[in-house]
Amino acid sequence: MAGRLSSTEEAVLEVCRKHGNAGVADALLQEELHHMTMQARMMAINSLLNKHRLTLLTNPADESLVYKEVIAEDAAKFKGLGTEEMLVYQHIQASGNYGIWTKDLKMKTNLAQPQITKLLKVLEQRSLIKAIKSVSNANRKVYMLYELEPARELTGGAWYTEHEYDSEFIEVLQQACYQFILNAGEASLDDVALFIKEKGFSKVELRADDVMSLINCLEYDGKIDRVEREEGEMFRRALLEIPDTSAFTNVPCGSCPVFNDCTPDGAISPNTCVYYQKWLDF
Amino acid sequence: MAHNSPYAHQLACSLIAEQFGPICEKVCQALLRHGVQSLGELIRNSGLPAGQIRNGLLVLIQHNCAIVYQHHPEPGLRVAAASYYLYEPATAAILQNLRKPRFLLLVKDEYVNAQTGEDGTIHETIVEVLLENGRLTLEQIILATAEKLEQTGEEGRASIKRRIMHLMHDHLLEQAPPCDMPRPDPAVHENAQKRRGAPKPGSQDAASQEAEAARKLAEEDYAKARFQLPRALILDEIDADTEAGALFAASERKRRKLGNGQAVPGGEGSKEGAVLWRVNTDECNRRLRHAACVRLVTQKRGTDVGAALAALLAASCPFETKLKEHFSVEFAEVDILKAAQRLADAKPEAYVMPADMTACLRELVEDDLRLAAVGGEGPNGTGYFANESNIINIVKVKEVEAVVRERFGALGLRVFRLLLLSGQLEQKQIADQAMMPLKDCRELLYRMLKAGFVGLQDIPKTADHAPSRTFYTWRVAAKAAADLLAAELYREAHNIRTRLDHEMLQQREVLEMVEGGNGHILHTHRGPLERIKKVSAVLETCLLQVDALIAIFNDF
Incomplete structure (x- = not known):
């Protein structure tokens, strides 16, 4: 659980809890905490965001920002993760059960490859994400949230067992x-x-x-x-069955790998043919 | 045509060498290498003395391995150019030497008749004599057969004559074409432009038209005389007042009426003795082709439907002119029933009348492979005809599929049939639909491409044909695969024969001892002798089986 909270921080969380899932817009927060100075309120919000007790969401209706309290389990899950880890985590989350490749992650996050590798290792160790091998690209590892079931396209459907x-x-x-x-x-x-x-x-x-x-x-x-x-x-x-054998392939010539190089007087010839030798060896 | 592939030529030369010796082989080789040529050209091309070539050619012509044409060059300004003879190798006929045992079996089988108690032996011996000697006059056939059967008495001769008439009537024997037949024009593509209007008299076009007319006339004459029964035979039979005589008296009366003073080749008494007869291999092949059709239909639709098709084809057989007919002749159900009855009477053990002919015919017509079709309404009711070329194509496809399975395994067959049924697909689609890993699929497809069973087409998205911007689709090259197999079969047959010769040569000493009747075969010789017996049995059986496939892919 997070460290001890100051009274201002508690007050902010209290307001968020009161409004539940809908989240609290900055204006509403100001209204509810009118006794608090703007600076104190900002300090409390930043501190809560850092501690992963509060999350910042965008209201899809008007693109305004709303604050919401992070539920206790999630807070425990993300405890100690830096902003970069969270950035990577969020991109992985957005890719759903199709997963995301490290190269794409690099492009989207603008982070250096070694850094991403390090961040992914941390996230993997904490069982937040997992690496899955795609059947279509055997050498390509994609990352997705730990709890997700990989998509059919990734696993190859029912016909693939362990890739x-x-x-x-x-x-x-x-x-x-x-x-x-x-x-x-x-x-x-x-x-x-x-x-x-x-x-x-x-x-x-x-x-x-x-x-x-x-x-x-x-x-x-x-x-x-x-x-x-x-x-x-x-x-x-099937009413019309394919013949079990063919007269052509009953003789070694029918399936001979050097059929085209075979001549009666050549190095490969029916007279010296090893396949015939084997076939006629009663 | 696979007949003209180098492997077919090799096989043809080796067959000639085996039967007629090295001189004939050289003549045949020169004919095969340089195509139709005159005697002078042949002398230059083969490098043999003229006398040897003449003898070699005579042997080849006698055994129907070479064809003679009389060529009339266009007359010059002052003097008419003398005609001369051209020689062409009969490659298909030479290659069919492998099929002789099957022809003999076929003839024996055709003439087994439970009603008359006929067992087909005499028919078989007649055909055997002719196959051994190429072409013979009627008298020579009778003499040789009688000798072979040891029935030299008058009664034996009469029975042989009667059998010869059967064979002639069923078109299994034909008159050999005369030596002055003009050479047929090379086949022109059907889309070639046709000239309109009559050409100017004296022009080159007019001359070629005249030559064409003369050729047609000669061909028509031969076609008329080809299956004409010799008068002597018919008159003999009428005198004897036998059943067969009565059968042919009608046709003789008709012929006299038609001929009515006109000179029909081979029709005059003096000429008749000189007419040469030979086995009509086309007719034998036609019957084998029909048997292959019936086998396939029996496999798919059961014995009853197979029997219905057999009856339809048996009725159609005498009227078919080309070997590779697309369709059989159309017959009403009543006529098919009659044919079926005849078959059932003749061979009660081998042929069972279908219980419900109408249902069987309907089943043939309604099959999704279009085995037969309904023709027009005739005096006897609705007509039916068999879709022969379609059935043979299915036989070919099935054989190709069997080869694909043997060569590329079950997955290879799956991919092949997938492409055959779906047309053109991309690699990924093939892997998904055939349920196999992409890597294996790619490897398999490229192996099949190399072997010529599938084709690859590129569809570029941009003009630069860059591989990354190009779709690659795969499809089955069914015709190419069948043609390839047709040629490879000749090569395989040649290889089998070469190996057989080699094995025989290796054990020559032992074999000579046995042939020489030397009773003291050493203990050490028994092993090799046993082995060579087995080896030759296996190789000869395989050769016969390969020839059956050659027939399907090249002749049917």
């Missing part, structure tokens, strides 16, 4: 969807989404478009077909 693309998870879900569609004969998007939700495959909640991407991938894999029915779009097992 790594979770291919296994996707594979398992796709298999499950495919099996469900096979068993059901024909299924709609809602059916598949409901099935996944009921079975609880995913810890994160999957949105309809997440399930749609799973189904789309199954279609691209050539495993299912999309059909138009009266009740809407349905999915079923």
Whole structure:
């Protein structure tokens, strides 16, 4: 808790408490504390601002300034932070759950990079902010308030686990969807989404478009077909399957990395081909 | 055309070398390298003595590996220039040598008939004789087949004759084109400007028009005579008063009526003996093409719908003129049912009549891949025709997809099909929609680009084409991928053959011992002998399978 307050400071806070959330404009404060000189009042307000007991807000209606008492927990949170720390904190707060990059922070605050790094370290140590790695820019760390949940764009949505693309998870879900569609004969998007939700495959909640991407991938894999029915779009097992093997790739030439460099009399030739050797080694 | 790719030429030369020896190979090589040429040019190009070239050419022509045209140069001012012969390599025919075993199987299979108890062996032997010898006269075919079947008696000859008539009637045998056929004009692009009005008499245009008319006449003559049954055969049959005789008596009467004194090539008794017959590989390929269509439709829509398509295609087969027909001939349901009945009667084990033909035809028409379509209203009701080229294209796409999966894995297939279904996309969109990390996606796309399966297009935002201000979109190069595969298949076939030769050469000693009937094969030889047996079996099987793909990508 803040140090002891003088009587003038107490009086200012008293007025602020009286007006609650709306905040107190300077004129109102003057009116309420008419017994106090302007200088004494200013001294008290500055001191309170320094001690983080009072905060200065802008009234969006007429852009006038209003004073408001800082609630006790917040006051404890910000205790001992300087103006620069607060400046950085406020910019981070403004960036919401998208976070802000240190370069952008530098531009907005006009502070030097090493200084910002130091300030961020302090804020991080006090668990006021946290650093999050963005999936779109793996090398870029962004900062946001400690209590916020990072945005979907930052974490990559349901398909990322700890910033790594979770291919296994996707594979398992796709298999499950495919099996469900096979068993059901024909299924709609809602059916598949409901099935996944009921079975609880995913810890994160999957949105309809997440399930749609799973189904789309199954279609691209050539495993299912999309059909138009009266009740809407349905999915079923692919009627036309892609052949399991191809005569072209059954022979080593079909997937040979040096196919284009191979000539009958060259250094690479079918006669001396190591892939053939391996293939014909019974 | 992949027929004219260097790999196809290599394969063609090696096939000729294997069958007809080094001289024919050299002649074939010169023909392939320099295209259509006269004998003089061929002598210069090949560097062989004239006598050898003449013999080599004769062998190639006899085996339908070279085509002869008679060229009439435009007459000069004073004297008419003498005509001379031009020789062209029949690359497609040479390459189809690989397909001979399939042709034989096809013929045997086509003529199995449960009703008449026919097993197709004689038909197969006739085709085998012709495939071995290239082109033969009727008498030669009968003699060689009778010898092969050891049925040299009068009865055996009669039965062979009857089978030859079947094959001719079904267009599986054709008359070899005469040597004085004019050379067909190179195909002109359909957008090429056409001249209007009649050209001035004596002008170059008039001369070329005359040449064109003469060529058309010769082609028409050949087209008329191509499947004309020899009179001797028909008369024999009428005398014998058999079923087949009755069948063809009608066509003979019609022919006489039409011919009516006109000279039809091969029609006169004296000429008939000199007419050479050969296997019509186009017809064989057409039947294989139809079988590929039916296989695909059966896979997608089940046996009943497949059987309906098979009946439609069987009915359409005799009327199709080109191998790569886009559509089948249109038939009403009644006619399709008749064709289905014929198939079911002939092969009760292999063909089952669809329970509800109307439903099957409707299913074909309503399929989202447009397998068939409804034509006009005819005297027998609504007509249906199959969308053959569309079905073959789907077969090709499926084969390309299988290759993509083998080469680039399941994710490669996913990206390929995504692009095939969605058209043109950016890298980020592809990664998102295919649910894969951007880095992997980029790597995969560039590998596929290098292999020629996908294409990349840049759409610059500014005139300087700076990469940072340019969109890069990816798309599937379906036609290019199919063409690439078509050429690579020839290369692969050539590689398989080269390897097979190499393996055989390595074990020559052991093989010679076995062939020489030497009973004392040492214990140490058993291992290599077993191995070479396996190796040749594997390689030859693969070669046949690759040829089936070659057919799909190059000939169908």
